Amino acid sequence: MFPVRQPRINEHADWQATGNKHALIQVFSAFSAAVRAMPESTGDDLKVWQLFDMEALSFWHKGRAALLGDAAHPFQPYISQGGAMGVEDAVSLATLLPNGTRPGDIPSRLTLYQKARRERVEYVFKYTRLNGVDEDDTSARRMTGESQFAVQGSPAC
Incomplete structure (x- = not known):
């Protein structure tokens, strides 16, 4: 707070x-x-x-090592999506690197991981920043409820 x-x-x-x-x-x-x-x-x-606003890193992997979640793209807490993005990254990596993946294939699959995730991460960054603007700043564009629903999905029942 x-x-x-x-x-x-x-x-x-x-x-x-x-x-x-x-x-x-x-x-x-x-x-x-x-x-x-x-x-x-x-x-x-x-x-x-x-709370500092930081951009996502240019590269999330090097060789056969990869970063995910806040290590690759740190989010501010305004729409509570940092953890969700980390889970999405983990699922993406699990999909792209199934058991039995040859070590020589890992670098190209990590490149694909970053390419596949980048647009979604940038989209959520945009709306996190919109939701985090100072409410007293009348020139600022705020996030609408419809936009927040699009980013976060339906609320849990």
């Missing part, structure tokens, strides 16, 4: 950068009682971790 209107924290801070509990409570003061209770119930030793 983080306020997008707060000034940027020190980009060079480590994982132990501390936050201001009072400022967090103020930012969420207009929210429902349930949301307000979250920052109010925390300890005073808040940690502040900035």
Whole structure:
């Protein structure tokens, strides 16, 4: 949980950068009682971790080694698709590298893995970024419910 209107924290801070509990409570003061209770119930030793927007790597494999999930294409948490993309990568790799695949065939199949997955990853990146824009930025284009449904599929019943 983080306020997008707060000034940027020190980009060079480590994982132990501390936050201001009072400022967090103020930012969420207009929210429902349930949301307000979250920052109010925390300890005073808040940690502040900035979310960085990173592009997917140019290459997800080298030789017979491959990266998948956030190691290849790190997503921000705005539509909760990072884990799903990792699972999709794993299924793709399992399909392209069935038991008995000859070692000499692996590099070309990993090239196919990246080629097959790249468009989907870029599509989800686009909508993750749209959903993560600052709500106070009136010039920003936000993701519609229809677009979110297209990316995530039907909700679980």
